Amino acid sequence: MSVPLLVATLLVMSSVAYFFGRRRAFAVAQGRLRSLHSLPAYYGLYVSIWCGLPALLLLGLWVSFEGTIITKLVVGGLPEEIRNLGPDRLNLVVNDIQNLVRGSIVSSKPDAAMRAAAERYASLQSISHAAMFVVAIAIAILAAALTLTRIRPQQRARNAVERILLWTLIASSTLAILTTVGIVLSVLFESIRFFHAVPITEFLFGLDWSPQIAIRADQVGSSGAFGAVPVFAGTLMITLIAMLVAVPVGLMSAIYLSEYASARLRATAKPALEILAGIPTVVYGFFAALIVAPFLRDNGALLGLNIASESALAAGLVMGIMIIPFVSSLSDDVMNAVPQALRDGAYGMGATQAETIRRVIFPAALPGIVGAVLLAVSRAIGETMIVVMAAGLAANLSANPFQAVTTVTVQIVTLLIGDQEFDSPKTLAAFALGLVLFAVTLCLNVIALYIVRRYREQYE
Amino acid sequence: MSNAAATSAAGGGAARRHVDIVMAGMARRRAAERRFRLYGRIAIGVGLFFLVVLFGSIVSNGYSAFWQTELRLDVKLDASQIDPQGGRDPAILGRADYGGIIKHRLREMFPEVHGRRDRIALYGLVSNGAAFELRARVLANPSLIGQTVSLWVPADDDVDMLMKGKIKRAGPEKDRRLKDNQLRWIDQLKADGRLEKRFNVNFFTRGDSRDPELAGIWGAAVGSFYTLIVTLLLSFPLGVAAAVYLEEFAPRNRWTDLIEVNINNLAAVPSIVFGLLGLAVFINFFGLPRSAPVVGGLVLTLMTLPTIIIASRAALKSVPPSIREAALGVGASPMQAMIYHVLPLAMPGMLTGTIIGMAQALGETAPLLMIGMVAFIADIPRGAFDPATVLPVQIYLWADSPERAYVERTSAAIMVLLAFLIAMNLFAVMMRKRFERRW
Amino acid sequence: MESQAISMKGNLDEQHDLSRARAAPAPTVSRETRGQTVGELRSQSARMRCTGVNVFYGEKHAVKNVNIDLGNNEVLAMIGPSGCGKTTFLRCLNRMNDTVSGCRVTGEIVMDGKDINARGVDVVPLRAQVSMVFQKPNPFPKSIWENVAFGPRIHGLAQNKVELDEIVVNSLQRAGLWNEVKDRLHEPGTGLSGGQQQRLCIARSIAVHPEVILMDEPCSALDPIATARIEELIDELRENYTICIVTHSMQQAARVSQRTAYFHLGDLIEVGDTKQIFTRPQHQLTEDYITGRFG
Structure with missing residues (x-):
């Protein structure tokens, strides 16, 4: 029996329990519905929730941990020499076993030990599934029966149901905190492991970044270097270029649209600019790599400039375009919050529109605009796809925008995509960058x- | 009138001077005003210019991918070759050498071609997928065996690019992807009407492939669909529940302040950080499968939740308190007032926010790279646990591929993705207009 | 243009009358008396002369055919129930209504022999000449000094810092604020009390050396003591400026003005010497308002 089927069964049982609960409420009321504390439907819901919720929660936990536990057991049963392979190779082996169980293609010819492990894996899995099925259904039936027999007219079913509902709402809202905690923990743990291998000072202040570690000891650069300054510098440069594009253009278009433009222009230009915000970043990345970078390179060559085809300029420029609507809509909001009275005050003594905007509205809105720009900077620093596709991989420490530089996000992606050895400093470095x-x-x-x-x- | 002028001239000597000063400065100030206005126009112009260039370059690069050069072959399906026993057993039919049949036909068409290298060059005009298409035709309809069928098979991507004018005939032969003899054969085929551009069905019906002419977006589209379904099923109820609690029931205290700061901050956390979370928690800790839409959906749920919560709270806020008071006044509990009266009124706004959140999720790439959805997957996923990729990741993969033919396919995939996004946003806008209510 | 406005007016009046008949038992102006303001419309020495001024907000006819003079060195008070069009009319005098979309003004407002609504008249020097003080004090979020220096700076009235300082000090003195703020000129203007803020706004207006000052209920947001201080100030300013003040308070009008105009639902009902208006009003509506039958 598959998990979705079990979930469906539980849901059906829970809805059946609703009717039982309601009927039971009618029965205990003996025709005098007014003697019930709550409407009969609430008794139904009460039973239904008790029937479904605990079983489903258990199911969720079971499914989340089943895989890890079974894998542990199977690995424990593997022959000695496989167990001593080291975590990376072992991971591969486990992968193969799982693939064998699923019946798909395996990277190596399965030998007897593997076959045995796969069989063991499959049998454990079926035992676990069967147990899960029995336990879940049993819990559902037991809980439903128990609540059903305890229905009394005085029972405050509505309050009970509402309390459960309220706790569900609270749990949902706590998810935001859990997410933050999850992010912090997941990057922090791996980073701490990374800082055991590479001192934190070297990471933060080192000038050399070449995380590729050789597989064999005799290869060149086998130690790897994890000085992240060139990566940070590259990130800052691309962010700076992006801001140089986005802030003036975004700010001026917000000013023009909110203060000067006719209603018709506003109704067309504003949504048009907002389209820029809705375009997926991968599209910008493609645009940067395919159109902008070659354009800059070729025209730079005409001007006698040597522009790399993965220049910081191309990536920064396109990132700036992406951020234009972000800056413009935030500063539009901010400037609209400036009270009309201030504008009237300036107009009332003969200031022109430009003077009013530059000398009254803009200074008044400045804190808000600074906030908007900071949010834009944060977005530029974290932007991934544009730089992955259009910026370089090599960590050059350079202030030349025509050169290729790399960024934090590019490094995270390149370090984590592809074959993963989960304990090498190379992989862990990605988490350290993620932490920063x-x-x-x-x-x-x-x-x-x-x-x-x-x-x-x-x-306000 | 003359009266007024006289008094002002007589009485306002000092005042007159000031007006004159103001008038004297007007030319300069008008010029400054015009300049300022011009900057604004330029800024908008720059924004719109980029928009046009972006769309223009994508469309001009991509529209040609909706057509694919195909080659018409009249192949004789010889029963002795395909089904020697004559049992029409699908297992046996499936194992026949269809590639050989096609190669044989090509040799028949160009009998003058001799030598191993020339023949390989000739075979290279037809896509590797041609044999599969022939096989599929035969398996679907075994009665074709013994007949000669006329069939359009995809040409190789180089031939396709040549037909679309994207690679040139000129230049020294050794630098060209297509050699002189191949060009000659292509011209001959074109003259015979055996080579033409036809609607590219494969692009919409197949999964990824190493051969550009066989690569399609259907696999990625299905992956996106499963991912979004998981996201929607999780993020909508959770987001609405969180918004309802925070807006309607939560006391104002440190804890709810903390939740609020968290939500606002999560809305601005770089998406790739969510990818790291997904990798560390869902895959490494819970051991969920890599590359699976269900994990993608989980990650995207965490990402879109802030959007949905913020939009839902705005929707709840716009429901006037009088509605709640009216419900409470007739004896409903706060929960009943919320469920039966407030929630239905806020629902359109919540749905609008959810659609916008889903559109964001559909375009998201970076966190999905972290959880392995970047693998090469040719099969169409059949469920949320199957390995899959999604449209934006497919675009990223193709954009990284060196073959010239992937450029137009990438652009075309972008056009499809943008079409979906525009449709979703339009739907959200329409819904907002339709249900907009002024209290 | 004119005929179009008139034909439209007929149409609008019907609507207006209908809605009024439905809504309120407020006294209405009979059709015959419209535009026939009672009292002395014209002044001996007119600084601004308004003839047949109409204002429309989209469909709404907010000010109807108003004729009135603003005399030199006099304070003209405009009173009337809320929504009677007095503020709207005031905002016509320096074309502040330009900033309101959907607002249309017809008629003539002549100053120095020129119609201020005429084509080619620049609002910037006009507003430097006819400056405005608003209902709610609206100092800019800058220092006191910067607030006052704003006008002279943009208009280029000072050649250098010394002259500018002189203008600032002078304006603050004339607005009666100097003694209170001379030690904190560089603190934000928003930190002052409400009455001080309003006097700062008056100082800001004076600093551009206007000839006419328009005040839109300048004391409505202030306490009685601050109000008294501003009223005193208005009386002092009369020596050098023409002042037009919209007020809610009949007492204030009686205290500060030489002439008073009474508006009712967009019509200018009666204009005259302040003393005479408050003691012997000629029009029934004026009398009803002054004696407190409605308003």
Whole structure:
């Protein structure tokens, strides 16, 4: 019996329990419905929830941990020499076993030990499934029966149901915190392991980044170098270029659209600019790599400039385009929050529109605009696909925007895509970079959100 | 009137001077005003220009991918070759050498071609997929055996590119993908009407492939579908529940403040960080399968939740308190008031926010790379646990492929993705218009 | 243009009358008296002369055929129940209504022999000449000094920092604020009390050396003491400026103005010497308003 089928069964049982509960409520009321504390439907719901919820929760836990436990057991039963292979190879072996169980293609010819392990895996899996089925159904029936027999007219079924519902709502809202905790834990643990291998000072201040570690000891560069300064510098440069494009263009178009444009122009240009925000980043990446980078390279050559085909300029430029609507819609909001009274005050003594905007509205909106720009910076730093597709891999420490540089996100992607050895410093370095990325963007976001909130409160 | 002018001239000597000063400065200030306005126009122009260039370059690169050069072959399906026993057993039919049949036919068409290298060059005009198509035809309809069937098979991607004018005939032979003899054969086939561009069905019905002419987006589209379904099923109820709690029931205290700060911050956390979370928690800790839409859906759920929660809260906020008070006033419990009266009124706004969140999720790439959805997968996934890829990742994969023919396919896949996104956003806008209510 | 406006007016009036008949038992102006304002419309020494001014907000006819003069060195008070069009009319005098979309003004407002609504008239110098103070104090979120210096700076009234300083000090003195703020000129103007803020706004207006100052209920957001201070100030400013003030308070009108105009539902009902309006109103509506029958 498959898991979806079991879930469906439980759901059906739970809806059947609803009718039982309702009927039971009618029965205990003995025709005098007013003697019931709650409407009969609530008794039904009460039974139904008790029938379905515990069993489904158990099912969820079971499925989440089943795989890990079975794998542990199977690995424990493998021959000595396979168990001593080291974590990377062992992972491969486990993968093969799982593939054997599923009956798909395997990377190596299965030998007897593998076959045995696969059989063991399959039998454990079927035992687990059967047990899960029995336990889940049993819990559902037991809980339903128990609640059913305890229905009394005075029972506050509505309150009970609402309490369960409220706890569900609370649990859902806590998910945001759990997500943050999950992010912090997942990057922190791996980073700590990384900093055991590479000192944190070397990571933060080292000038040489070449994370490729040779498989054999006699290869060149087998130690790997994890000084992340060139990576940070590249990120900053691309972000800077992006901001140089996005801030003036975004700000001026927000000003023009909100202060000057006719209603018709606003109704067309504003959504048009917002389309830019809805385009997936992978499309921008393709655009940068296919159109912008070659264009810059060829025209740079005409001007006698030597522009790399993966230049920071191309990636930064396209990232700037992507962020234009972000800056413009945020600063539009911010400037609209400036009270009309200030505009009237300036117009009332003969300021022109440009003077009013430059000398009154803009200074008044400045804190909000700073907040908006900080959010945009945070977004540029964390942007991945554009730089993965259009920026370089090599970590050059350079201030020349025509050269190829690499960024934090590019490194994370390249280190984690492909064959993974989960314990090598190379893989762990990605998590350390992730930690830096998360910490920096978190700070920027918190500061920016705080500034924007303070700013709004000022004019409310 | 003359009266007024006289007094102002007599009485306002000092004041007059100031107006004159103001008037004197007007030319300069008008010019500054015009300049400022011009900057604004330029900014909008720049934004729209980029938009046009972006769409223009994608469409101009991509529209040609909807046609594919195909080659008409009249192959004789010899029973002795395909089904020596005559039992029409699918297992035996499936094992026959269809590639050989096609090669044989090519040799018949160009009897003058001799020598191993020339023959390989000749075979190279036809896609590797031709044999599969022939096989599929025969398996679907065994009665064709013994007849001569006329069949359009995809040409090789180089031939396709040549027909579309994307690679040139000129230049020294050794630098060209297509050699002189191949060009000659192509011209002959074209003259015979055996080579033409036809609607590219494969592009919409097949999964990924190493051969551009056989690569399609259907596999990625199905993967995107499963991923989005998982995302929707999880994020909508969770998002609405969280929004309802925070907006309707939560006390104002440190804890709810913390939740709020968290939600606002998560909305701005780089997407790739969610990918790291997915890799570390869902795959390494819970041992969920790599490359599976279900994991992608989980990651995207965490990513889109803030969007949905923020939109849902705005929708709940816009329901006037009088509705709640009216319900409470007739004896409903707060929960009943919320479920029966507030929620239905807020639902359109919540759905709009959810659609926009789904559109974001559909376009998301980076976190899915982290959880292995970047693998090469040729099969169409049959469920949320099968290895799969999604449209944006497919675009990334193709964009990285060196073959010239993938450029147009990437662009075409982008066009399909954008079409979906535009449709979703339009739907959201329409829904907002339809249900917009002023209280 | 004119005929179109008139034909439209007929149409609109019907609608207007209908809605009024349904809504309120408020006294209405009979058709015959419309545009026939009672009292002395014209002034001996007119600084601005308005003839047949109409204002439309989209469909709504907000100000109907108003004729009135603003005399030199006098304070003209405009009173009337809320929504009677007095503020709208005031905003016509320096074309502040330009910033309201859907607002249309017809008629003539002549200043220095020119119609301010005429083609080619620039609002910027006009507003420098006819400056406005608003209902709610609206100092810019900048220092006190910057607030006052804003106007002279944009209009280029000072050649250098010394002159600018002089203008700022002078304006603050004339607005009676100097003694209170001279030690904190570089603190934000938003930190002042409400009354001080309003006087700062008046100082800001004076700093551009206007000839006419328009005030839109300048005391409605202030306490009685601050109000008294501003009223005093208005009386002092009369020596050098023409002032037009919209007010809700009849007492204020009686205290500060030389002439008073009474508006009712977009019509200018009566204009006259303030003393005479408050003691011997000629029109029934004016009398009803002053004696508190409605308003």
